Amino acid sequence: MPDQLFIGGEWRDASDGRTIDVLDPATEQVVATVPDASDADLDAVLAAADSGFDTWRRASPTQRSEVLARAASLLLERTEEIAAVLTQEQGKPLDEARAEVRQSAEQFSWFAGEAVRAYGRVLATEPGRRSWVERRPVGPVAAFTAWNFPASLPARKLAPAVAFGCSIVVCPAVEAPRTAMELVATLADAGVPDGVVNLITGEPPRVSARLIESDVIAKISLTGSVPVGRQLVRLSAERLQPLTLELGGHAPVLVLDDLDDEAVDRAAAAVVRSKFRNAGQVCISPSRIFVQDAVHDRLVAAVERLVGQLRVGPGTDPGSDVGPLANARRRAAVAELVEKAAAGGATVRCGGRAPDGPGFFFLPTVLTDVPADAAVLRDEPFGPVLPVLRFGTLDEGLDRANNVPYGLAAYVYTTDLGRADAAVAGLDVGMIGVNETALASAASPFGGVGLSGYGREGGTESIEAYTVATAVTSRGRP
Structure with missing residues (x-):
């Protein structure tokens, strides 16, 4: 070697x-x-x-x-x-x-x-x-x-x-x-x-x-x-x-209310799988999930259940789903974002802390009721933290999705082709996934706009x- x-x-x-x-x-x-x-x-x-x-x-x-x-x-x-x-x-x-x-x-x-x-x-x-x-x-x-x-x-x-x-x-x-x-x-x-x-x-x-x-x-x-x-x-x-x-980026996910219960479960599974890959240290990782009112509670429940099943441990352990963060600085930054969000009124649905023992681990975390001015919604978390937020109309969702200086990736979950087209047209990013989170390939251009x-x-x-x-x-x- x-x-x-x-x-x-x-x-x-x-x-x-x-x-x-x-x-x-x-x-x-x-x-x-x-x-x-x-x-x-x-x-x-x-x-x-x-x-x-x-x-x-x-x-x-x-x-x-x-x-x-x-x-x-x-x-x-x-x-x-x-x-x-x-x-x-x-x-x-x-x-x-x-x-x-x-x-x-x-x-x-x-x-x-x-x-x-x-x-x-x-x-x-x-x-x-x-x-x-x-x-x-x-x-x-x-x-x-x-x-x-x-x-x-x-x-x-x-x-x-x-x-x-x-x-x-x-x-x-x-x-x-x-x-x-x-x-x-x-x-x-x-x-x-x-x-x-x-x-x-x-x-x-x-x-x-x-x-x-x-x-x-x-x-x-x-x-x-x-x-x-x-x-x-x-x-x-x-x-x-x-x-x-x-x-880097701060990728939004828009989950629209035309999804039935089965589609909501599939969307939750896809987002969790993508979000917590590499302990969330992925520049195109979903990092702000906006869910339309009618399906919000259902999706939060599905996400919380799936995240609770993730196993944290060394990457060499075949049973591990989520490994450590890369260094102590990253762990401290993630912990600070969660602590500030909680202090501002966010609900920590699961995780929210580093486990005991050696290693730069941080438990997979889901946040709800996150205040609009929380740092975790402005600064790229680059760790295993997922804020879930509620929105009303598609226009509102797009406005909030674009309300950061980053523009690398974004995701949309919907069964309505017309709404998918409207969301794609309204997102200011370099890469978009519609009912899909795998965006990177050798044949596809990778990059973004803004910061x-x-x-x-x-x-x-x-x-x-x-x-x-x-x-x-x-x-x-x-």
Whole structure:
């Protein structure tokens, strides 16, 4: 299992020997150490990415496709060992970790196909004169990823970068870096040339500043928080590097009153399953559920019953449905949101506290009667907390759903196609699920509006994120 920096095709320790501890969030014990990259290491990775780009931009689309296809196959072969690493450092149940590794393989496989389909276009021509647009790789990429999906987030950036001829420096979150190392090792084993794929671990502010302020990095991609996104925008201003920013959300769910009892139960099951996956640490997780008056009480009862059946425990325990939060800071933030809501008059229907014992666990929590000014309705909870609120008309529901500065994902449950269309038209977000909570796939663009960021990764939209359009006009003679 790699636990080092990967620079120019070599695994190495930090040049000055400094390290960072990696904790198991279920036990709070140190399970590994990884390098804390020095400035010399960062300079070395920039030089490697610069050289790697010069090589990879000249590689044929077929060669890039073949590397990604091999990497996808290797990832699937290594699912069990990578999932074990993922659960140990991030905490989610092993079944969720296995699914995430398979989703990462899907990214590599899908972009293996896209590598040979990064089409340009031919413009109007006339005798002796031709014009066309071609897509060229944007250049070396600095990719910063969060700890909640330590496999699929790096994969979402690695796959299009490799497919379209870029080199890349992956900077995983220091809470869960070894899973990204496994992905990088898989690409190296699949035959990606030295310097094309690199990985750095270290103190985030110092690493990001050193990379972005260099003359090498031509593109920045971040999955992270709003404050970090703002900082990277500021850092990028001097050299005007383009950014793709996915900065989280506060996803509303609208449950409409045309649902019968059976449909209400199905909606409750889907929301609970989606909400408490990864202990609620999912940027598109349902985090505010608005239920129309006529079905409110029925849905609350169903949600409370299902949440009460969830089993909390280490991700390595096959009986666990909900693992720990990633760190102590996250647990404290979730507890504060619940305490403030309760102090303001909200009813804690279940959960609402951290259980006794080690680990960064927090019990799955359902809140009702939440006051409109509660912080949990304004700030992304990013944890196992679900506020359930009542609304009257669809217009009211849409107004309340849109009443946050985020706009990543939203969900609608209804059996009426006309009302579904009206809800979809009225929601100000980048992704919408109608009677469905599974929104992320390699073929679909992922991203939002407002404080959720800008740009898209996934789908054919990734061509725009990782390439530049070059227009060429040619005459047959001077």
